[in-house]
Amino acid sequence: MADPDDDLRWRVLARTAVHDYRIFRALAVRAAHPRTGAARDFTVLDTPDWVNVVALTPADEVVLIRQYRHGAERVHVEIPGGMVDPGEAHAAAARRELAEETGYTATTWRHVGTVEPTPAIHGNRLYTWLALDAVVTTACAHDPGEVITTFTAPLAEVTAMLRDGRIDHALVVAAFAHLALAAGELRRPDRG
C-alpha cells in the first residue's frame, strides 16, 4: 500500500555539529526537498529526553513547583520533571525527579502520555507520568542551578490555573491534557 507520507519526507543529506550547549547540541541539517530534491539547510537541537510528573496526594491535590525559567525570564508554576539521564529508563527518571525536586515519593505510577516538545527544532520526547498517593518521604536534592519551592493545589484549582494562564508552560498544559484524556473526552466550546 502506498505510504501517504512518502512525498512529505525530506531526505537528510548531512548533519553537522555546530555548538554543544550542554543541555542540547546544535546541528546543521542539510536535507533534500521531498518533491523537488532541492537541498535546503535547517537547524535542529539534539536534546535529551525529558520526563514530568502529575503527582496526586492521598487527598487528590496536585504537587506543584515554582521555578524561575531563564528563557522566559520569570517564575513559572509547573509540575516536577527534568532530563532523563543517559541510559536511564524514563520510568526511573520520573521517580527520581519527583523525589529530588519535591521530596515526594509514590507507590502507584502510570505512564499517561508521551509528546515531542517542539519537533520542528528539538528531537527529544517528553514522557508524562501520573503518581498516585504521593507523600513526602525524603529530603529534596536540588541541582546547584535549581531553586524550587513546592506546594499543592486541588485539581479544580489547577484547572482554574490552566484556564486563566497562571499555568502556561506548554509542556505542563500538555501533561494535564493527557491526564484529562485518560479520564474522558476533549470537547468543543459553545459558540458565542
Next chain:
Amino acid sequence: MADPDDDLRWRVLARTAVHDYRIFRALAVRAAHPRTGAARDFTVLDTPDWVNVVALTPADEVVLIRQYRHGAERVHVEIPGGMVDPGEAHAAAARRELAEETGYTATTWRHVGTVEPTPAIHGNRLYTWLALDAVVTTACAHDPGEVITTFTAPLAEVTAMLRDGRIDHALVVAAFAHLALAAGELRRPDRG
C-alpha cells in the same frame, strides 16, 4: 505584601549572543543565584512568537496538516501555525498562517489560550486561536521549506488521535487542552 517569588528569581548579569540560527538566536546568560548570589551560566534561545489555529469546519471537523519535522525526523499530524512576523499582531498571524498553509479562512475567531513552549530554553509565546466555520477560499502559499498536506477529521477522531499518540506534538496537545478548557473541566482518571 511579600512577593513569594522573590527568592526564586535569578538576577541576570549578562546576556551574550552566541550564534544566530535564523529561526532563533542562541544567547549565553550569566545570572546570580537568587539565594547565594553565586554566578552561573545558562543557554537560552531568543525565538520569535508562534501561533497555532484550531480551525473547525461548518461540520465541526478539525483542519489538520501533515508535515515532516527536522528535529524529530518524521512526519507529524499538527494544526496549522507558524511564526509571528516582526511587528505583526498574533491575531493577524493566525489568520495568515491558516490561509497560507491550508487555503482555509474563517470569519469567527477566538483567542483560546497562550502558552510558553519551553520556558527553560525558549523565551517566546505561542498564541492559540479557534476559528469557526472555516472553509477553503484561497490557494495555499507554502514557504520554500514547507511541504504540507491538509485533511480534516471530526473532533472525536482527534480525541482518539491525541489519546493513542497519533498526535504527539506537545504544542498541538496544549492547543486542544485550551480548547477543552474553554468547554469544560479537566478530570482525574479513575484508579486502576
